[in-house]
Amino acid sequence: MPSLSKVLQPIAPTCPAETPAADALKQLTSSGTDALLVVKNGAFVGLFGHREALAAFADGSGPVESYMRRPLPGRNIADSLESGADIMYREDTPVVLMTADEGPLFKKTSRTVGIVSAFQVLDEIGKTTTDTASNKVFVGRRDLGLNVPVSPCQRACPIHQDIAAYVDYVSQGRYLDSWLVIHETNPFPSMLGRLCNHPCETDCKRGWVQGPENAVSIKSLKRFATDYAWARRVTIDWQRAPENGKRVAVVGSGPAGMTAAQDLRLMGYGVDLYEREAKLGGLLSASIPHFRFDLDQLNWEIQMIVDMGVNIFLNKNVGKDLKLEQLLNDYHAVFLSVGMMTGRILPVPGSDLPEVISAMEFLRVRSYDIVPDNFPRGGDVVVIGGGAVATDAAQTSIKTGARKVWMVSIEPADRLPAFGNELVEAREIGLTLHTGVIVNAIKGDSSGHVNGVEFIRVDENKLEFDPESGKLLINTVQKLPGTEHVIPCRYAIFASGQIMDFPQDQGVPLTPRKLMEADTGAHTKVAKLFAGGDSVQGPSFIVDAVAWGHRAARSINEFLGASVPRDAKPLTVIETTDDHREADYYNREEPPILPAEKRMDMTPVELPWNDEQAITAALRCFQCDTVHHVDESTCILCGACDDVCPEKALDVVVYGENRDTSSGGFVEICNTVLGEEFGGKAGKILVNYDRCTNCRICEDHCPVNCITFQRVRFRDDAMQMIPLTPVASAAKRPVEA
Ligand SMILES: Cc1cc2nc3c(=O)[nH]c(=O)nc-3n(C[C@H](O)[C@H](O)[C@H](O)COP(=O)(O)OP(=O)(O)OC[C@H]3O[C@@H](n4cnc5c(N)ncnc54)[C@H](O)[C@@H]3O)c2cc1C
Ligand code: SF4
Ligand code: SF4
Ligand code: SF4
Structure with a gap:
């Protein structure tokens, strides 16, 4: 150090x-x-x-x-x-x-x-510590002097949620505390509790120990805590910094824009939010089909942000109704988070027929509870594409009354980019897969209406995939002549990519991929202009967009020269945590979903957990944020903790003695010199937190009881929970323009 x-x-x-x-x-x-x-x-x-x-x-x-x-x-x-x-x-x-x-x-x-x-x-x-620590990163946060470990899941989470704490609070029955911890960094837990791609679970230490399929159910525990808060109709009254007189325009109300709006209001900025749609939420409310989440909960979360004093301008298409130049003149800073809401239709013959639509447009129209023109209730539908958007369009078609729905992809069935569980759910309600083919043409009848889609087989042996992203390398696709065939249908949906459609004459720098050009801090090359979310990163995930929103707000705050307000300083909380050893007997469980026969309409399919299920799932967490606290004045360097540790995670090192130091630990938890009665020895205890599972066997076996386990975290004292009155009433909802 x-x-x-x-x-x-x-x-x-x-x-x-x-x-x-x-x-x-x-x-x-x-x-x-x-x-x-x-x-x-x-x-x-x-x-x-x-x-x-x-x-x-x-x-x-x-x-x-x-x-x-x-x-x-x-x-x-x-x-x-x-x-x-x-x-x-x-x-x-x-x-x-x-x-x-x-x-x-x-x-x-x-x-x-x-x-x-x-x-x-x-x-x-x-x-210095985040640069070198391999697992538990000890970060001295902006508080007075306590080192706080960051667990592997928290490091992997793009918004660094304090997962260990909110999971532990569920295990203790402190559900509202858990929800508040989640809200410290996550304005949309109802969505992310159901739909997050959960990189945290991929990096969960329980998964290292019991196998990746057995990671802690971090995502579902978030949903559980959120359901509990929603059922009690609470909301958060943020203590905001005083108004600082500066105004920021946010364009686009997806998770990136809404998060930035929230953070900027907290910092005291005036925020005007411009949205092209007639409702707030971006793809969350205007694309992701409603059977995958709880729309009332999403509106509750959106309303909490609006209630912070964000001025909303719906049906305002920036670049058309209102020029970007004007916003740059009128505001101290502008944040563009316009996403990629336009779908791509491949220019094959027949793609201009009236019953051809992009999946993005199809889902957008359905999100307003409207059935798109020409949709064939009782007729057959072909969805072209093999990803998550195609699965959503296919399931939505089934739930909107199509008789038979095909999902057709170039990739073979075992390489489809769609999420496995969603494909299984879709097939259970009747989806038919057709793989290893590429679209050739949309077929029309003599009166100009779609009556089929023609495909041609591809050589599956020649297909190659990007080793990192797993995506198909399109230049390896080779058609097999003579294998043309037609799937009869009355409606064709293209789920073949999204486009960033912000008008190009507005002077926003673009990358060769036609995305907005900005660095990870959302700075563009244009003065006062910031950009983030899908429109910069390309199609990604909700949690990434939330992270963009946080980063953009921070960058704007830095750009405008303001400092973090003193009265929003976090409070330090030190907690002694419990022993969860009995949780080794439980495996991971997924939340149940409705049976297939009840999944034929837009009713949300995922069912809630009860307390017992949630607490059991939460107990499986090792609480990797909890660390040994050794009373140095009591420790006698006996080495018992070292001897009993089942993970070989700990070394008691005594100067002048040749003790085993095979743990590879470098985090010092004790450094002591003993009195004469113990031979005046000096030594230390080092822990390798990559190995330690917080089993606490060392605590049990210490003859002088000098080990305890504690969590140190920082609570945001700008958050205050209040009852929601009136209950997210229809009149208050921003979704109705
Ligand atoms: C069908 C579908 C399903 C998905 N499912 C998941 C999932 O399960 N899990 C997950 O993590 N992610 C999912 N995603 C991805 C996720 O929704 C996006 O990554 C995320 O919403 C991007 O957020 P954003 O704020 O960047 O943009 P968006 O959410 O796209 O919001 C952009 C907003 O900007 C507005 N806008 C655009 N142009 C203008 C303009 N000129 N003027 C004013 N407003 C404008 C748009 O109307 C929109 O409201 C899904 C995406 C789709 C399409
Ligand atoms: S065991 Fe708990 S704290 Fe550790 S990585 Fe998994 S969820 Fe995070
Ligand atoms: S908590 Fe368990 S794994 Fe960690 S050092 Fe102690 S005995 Fe070893
Ligand atoms: S068992 Fe207790 S007294 Fe012995 S070395 Fe470990 S912490 Fe120190």
Whole structure:
């Protein structure tokens, strides 16, 4: 760990001890520092920060020295960053005075050389540890000095949800607490609790131990907590920073735009949201079919954001009704999150017939509860494409009353890009798959109406797939002449890709793939213009779009020169966590779905869990955010914890003794020197958190009971839960334009 010299700053502004507190406060505010150093007789005698200023004004103003904090916390610049964080935490101080040793050995003197601030110490700890830690990343967050482990699932999650905490709260029956933790980073848990692609589960440690199919059901637990909150009609009343007078335009109300709008309102910006559709939500409400989620819950989540004071302008097509240039003139910043809502129709013969539609348009129209013109209730439908959008279009066709629905793809059945479970569900309600073929033409009858789709077989042995994304490499498709065949039908749906259709004359820089050009922080090359979500990344996932929204809001805030408001500082919570060893006996379970015969309309198909199912699922979590806390004054370095650890995750290292150090651990949880009665030994305990499963056998076997397990997390004190009144009424819903 580097030393505190790395973050040394010049002495903070000073003030004489006799300064009236009111004047000192003015100086504090104008200097923008965390604290003033108080000087008396040429020496630093104390510190006057915002907390001291508050105390001064509670009982009338006197001189600074009556209120200052003393003695002044100090450290040597050779001390480690962690020791600086430690004193800041213990003393609850934002600033520490730094000294350096001078002179020869045995005649050393100490000289004041500057200060360090908590903000910089923790920033530096965060940087150095996240760069090197392989599993549990110890990140010193912007709080005073506590190291917080980040579990593998949290690292894998694009919005870094505090999964271990919200899963643990479910296991304890604290369902509303769980929902609040989820909302700290996720404005759409009802959607992500059902539809997330859950990269967190792919990286879950339970999956490492019991096999990937047995990861903790992180996604479904999110849904469980959200159902509970929805059933009680609660909502979140965010404490926002005061209005800062700056205005931001957000274009597009998908998850990226809505998340950015929420974050910007929290930071005190005025937000105007422009949406082309007649309702908010982007693809969530205007494309993803309603049988896959709970529309009322989505509207509740959208309403919480609108209620933060976002000004909504529906049916406003930016680039057409309103020029981008005008927005750039009228606002301090503009965020484009326009997605890729237009579907591609392949230009094969007959693709202009009236019964040909893109899956995106088909699903968009259905989302308004309208059956598209020409849709053949009782007739046959062919969906061209093998991905998730094709599956949604196919299931929606069945549920809209088609007699027979085909889903036709180039990829063979075992390489379809669609999600496996959705394909199974679709086949259970009657979907027929036809694979290894490519569309040749749409066939029409003599009166110009679709009566079939012609396909030609491809050489499946020649098909190649991108090793990383698994996507078909289209240049490896070879048609097999003479294999042409027609599937009769009355309606053809193309699920063959999405297009970013923002008007090109608006001056937004594009990439060669015709996506908006922006970096991961959503900055474009145009001044004041930010872009993110699918329109930059290409078709991706809801959680990625939410992450774009957070990043864009942060970048806009940085661009406009504002700092994070002090009153929204997170609160530190330290919790002792329970032992979940009995959970080894349970396997993962998926939430049940309606039986096939009840899935023939747009009713949501996924059923809720009951308490027992949810708690059992939650108990399976190892709580990888929970770490050993060893009482160094009690530990006798006996090595019992090392001997009993079933994962060989821990080493007790004693100087001068040749002990086994095979765990590969580098996280130090104890560093102690024993008294003479124990031979004056010195040593440490190191843990490899890639191996540790938090089984707590070490805790059980410690003869002096010096190990406990604790979680340290930060609670967002800007969130306050209030009952929702009136219950998300139709009148309040933004979806009705
Ligand atoms: C059928 C389907 C099913 C999906 N299922 C899943 C799933 O199960 N899980 C998952 O994680 N992801 C899924 N996705 C992907 C996910 O929905 C998207 O990745 C996500 O919605 C992208 O968010 P966004 O905010 O970037 O854009 P969008 O959600 O596309 O929102 C963009 C918004 O911008 C508006 N807009 C566009 N142009 C303009 C303009 N000029 N002026 C004003 N407004 C404009 C649009 O009307 C739209 O409301 C699915 C996508 C589709 C199409
Ligand atoms: S066991 Fe729990 S904390 Fe650990 S990775 Fe899985 S869900 Fe996350
Ligand atoms: S909690 Fe279990 S796996 Fe982790 S160090 Fe202790 S005994 Fe080993
Ligand atoms: S078992 Fe307890 S006393 Fe012994 S080395 Fe481990 S922590 Fe220290």
